[in-house]
Amino acid sequence: MASTVARPQNVSHLVEPPQDLREMLELARFLENHESPALLLGPDGEQIPLPMQAYEVLRQVVSAMERGASVSIEPVDRRLTTQQAADLLGVSRNTLIRLLDEHELAFERLGDSRHRRLRLHDVLAYRERKNAERRSRLDEMTRQAVEDGLYDVDADTYKEVLAEARKN
Structure with a gap:
């Protein structure tokens, strides 16, 4: 998905919570x-x-x-550099580039250059999708552990059962 971005980048402003809450x-x-x-x-x-x-x-x-969190309010159509998007997702820039190459995330090119920009909205939507997938996998693992009677056992028993399962 290539197009030209004519608008200058918006500047992010992070606001820290007050010391005295x-x-x-x-x-x-x-x-x-x-x-x-x-x-x-x-x-x-x-x-x-x-x-x-x-x-x-x-x-x-x-x-x-x-809750003591810092806050930044950004327009959802704000365009991010690949490094900014990687930082937001908590991945390396190389991992983000791989995601772009695999069409996991939409991006735009700046004119004829190799520079890519991602919309904040798309990055946040991707992050939410991945979080939902992780929650679903964790729920499934928890369900399976409950079915197998392993949810409330101590760590040593769990390790023994896991080792036995790996042997089989």
């Missing part, structure tokens, strides 16, 4: 207790209703920061 916890409690958006109050006393979409983003940001 008391105000964040207070805001989180406030947002949890109110289902509809509040008013935004300016320093001059002017009030404006907060649109529901902005309110939902605020709730998600506050929830993440309350």
Whole structure:
């Protein structure tokens, strides 16, 4: 999938949670207790209703920061370099290039160059697919362990049963 990207790259801004989380916890409690958006109050006393979409983003940001997580808000159509995409997925750049070559992820080329760009949306969708596959495999392994009576046994017994299964 090749096309030309005419837009400059967006700059990512990471916001760290505050050292003292008391105000964040207070805001989180406030947002949890109110289902509809509040008013935004300016320093001059002017009030404006907060649109529901902005309110939902605020709730998600506050929830993440309350847990001590850093936050970055990016447009989903933002284009990432191969290194940025690899970092986001937690894989090496070489692994990401292999995924691109195997058509696991969509990408675009910058003009006639060899440089590839990936949409943030596509990278996040791929990550979610892979996470869902991992959860499914883990669920299946857990189900099998329960069926085999191995889910609640101690580690030594599990190792013995596993060694026996490998012999067979």
